[in-house]
Amino acid sequence: MPKSVNRQIILKRRPQGLPKSEDFDYREVPLQAPKDGQILLRNVYLSLDPAIRGWMDGREDSYQPPIPLGHIMRAVTIAEVVDSRNTNYSPGDFVMGLNGWEDYSISTGTGFINKIPADNQLPLPVYLSVLGTTGLTAYFGLLDVGKPQPGETVLVSAAAGAVGSVVGQIAKIKGCRTVGIAGSAEKCAQLVNTFSFDETIDYKSTDSLEMEIKRTCPDGIDVYFDNVGGGMLQAALNCLKDGARIVMCGAISTYNATEPVPGPANLWQLLVHNARLEGFIVSKYASQFPEGVSQLADWLRDGSIKHKEHIVPGLRNTSDAFLKLFSGENVGKLIVQMD
Ligand SMILES: NC(=O)c1ccc[n+]([C@@H]2O[C@H](COP(=O)([O-])OP(=O)(O)OC[C@H]3O[C@@H](n4cnc5c(N)ncnc54)[C@H](OP(=O)(O)O)[C@@H]3O)[C@@H](O)[C@H]2O)c1
Numbered sequence: 215m216p217k218s219v220n221r222q223i224i225l226k227r228r229p230q231g232l233p234k235s236e237d238f239d240y241r242e243v244p245l246q247a248p249k250d251g252q253i254l255l256r257n258v259y260l261s262l263d264p265a266i267r268g269w270m271d272g273r274e275d276s277y278q279p280p281i282p283l284g285h286i287m288r289a290v291t292i293a294e295v296v297d298s299r300n301t302n303y304s305p306g307d308f309v310m311g312l313n314g315w316e317d318y319s320i321s322t323g324t325g326f327i328n329k330i331p332a333d334n335q336l337p338l339p340v341y342l343s344v345l346g347t348t349g350l351t352a353y354f355g356l357l358d359v360g361k362p363q364p365g366e367t368v369l370v371s372a373a374a375g376a377v378g379s380v381v382g383q384i385a386k387i388k389g390c391r392t393v394g395i396a397g398s399a400e401k402c403a404q405l406v407n408t409f410s411f412d413e414t415i416d417y418k419s420t421d422s423l424e425m426e427i428k429r430t431c432p433d434g435i436d437v438y439f440d441n442v443g444g445g446m447l448q449a450a451l452n453c454l455k456d457g458a459r460i461v462m463c464g465a466i467s468t469y470n471a472t473e474p475v476p477g478p479a480n481l482w483q484l485l486v487h488n489a490r491l492e493g494f495i496v497s498k499y500a501s502q503f504p505e506g507v508s509q510l511a512d513w514l515r516d517g518s519i520k521h522k523e524h525i526v527p528g529l530r531n532t533s534d535a536f537l538k539l540f541s542g543e544n545v546g547k548l549i550v551q552m553d
Pocket residue numbers: 262263264265347348351372373374375376377378395396397398401441442462463464465466467468494495496497538539540541542543544545546547548
């Protein structure tokens with residue numbers, strides 16, 4: 215039975231730099247009943263993604279509108295249908311879709327919402343990690359934008375994170391040599407031991423990232439899967455092989471910047487190496503998601519892809535947990551398990 219109160223975390227003010235607890239507010243509101251065509255969802259797992267930081271800003275020039283001030287923080291969740299006035303959904307169904315930092319969400323059952331198969335064999339959080347937009351970002355970004363070939367060297371930044379760890383494993387499946395950049399010795403050990411990377415770079419303990427990239431990629435980089443942007447992109451640009459591809463997936467080093475971030479000073483390296491830098495948003499591939507999920511699920515089942523979730527309990531811990539993405543305290547997909 216649903217409770218009568220819905221706990222919510224709302225956006226109180228737009229952050230300057232790294233979000234602070236004062237940027238969020240907590241409230242309890244009476245639970246709404248679904249209207250005709252709607253479903254009532256009990257959120258079970260809540261995905262914390264770097265993109266949420268961008269939605270907290272007031273910018274209108276991104277792929278998603280900003281979260282309005284005073285509104286519920288937005289997130290992809292896994293939820294159970296607890297009441298339905300929509301013939302496509304029944305109580306007991308589990309879905310993954312765009313909802314909010316709250317116990318219960320009302321949905322029309324349209325837009326970004328997918329049913330989780332009733333006979334699913336995998337733990338539910340996997341539908342936010344490898345089988346969610348995270349895994350699909352790695353899959354389509356690497357294979358369609360990066361186009362890795364057997365024997366090529368693939369460099370991945372934020373490699374121990376949710377997207378990066380899947381990128382490295384897919385590159386390995388495709389016969390590539392993989393080099394991962396991460397922010398601690400523990401993460402680098404995990405890159406090798408769990409995610410099968412060939413080489414690692416602990417960027418927090420080196421004076422010259424560029425020298426480390428040259429050491430680990432002595433013949434140059436064929437594909438750079440960039441999750442970080444900024445100085446890391448600049449260092450990678452100086453280590454390209456002819457015909458290299460840079461997959462611009464994210465730029466997490468810039469998301470909390472309070473001043474405009476200068477671009478890499480060496481973009482001209484692209485022309486020197488007949489290289490390509492291409493950005494993408496995973497929703498571009500929405501019509502191909504079933505194909506991606508099916509392949510990723512096969513790789514999970516046969517053990518060629520390992521999944522790693524970092525689960526934090528409790529809605530009230532969500533805003534603190536969110537900051538782990540920027541401090542690097544998360545290993546794998548960062549998820550809140552609702553109370
Ligand atoms: N294009 C798309 O459609 C799409 C979709 C999903 C995600 N993304 C992007 O993919 C990237 C990874 O997202 P995710 O969900 O997988 O997050 P994640 O990698 O699980 O977590 C973020 C990681 O980034 C690293 N990091 C944070 N600040 C950094 C900095 N200043 N310099 C270097 N590394 C830093 C930290 O690892 P370390 O300990 O190694 O520093 C942290 O653990 C993000 O840029 C995100 O915006 C893009």
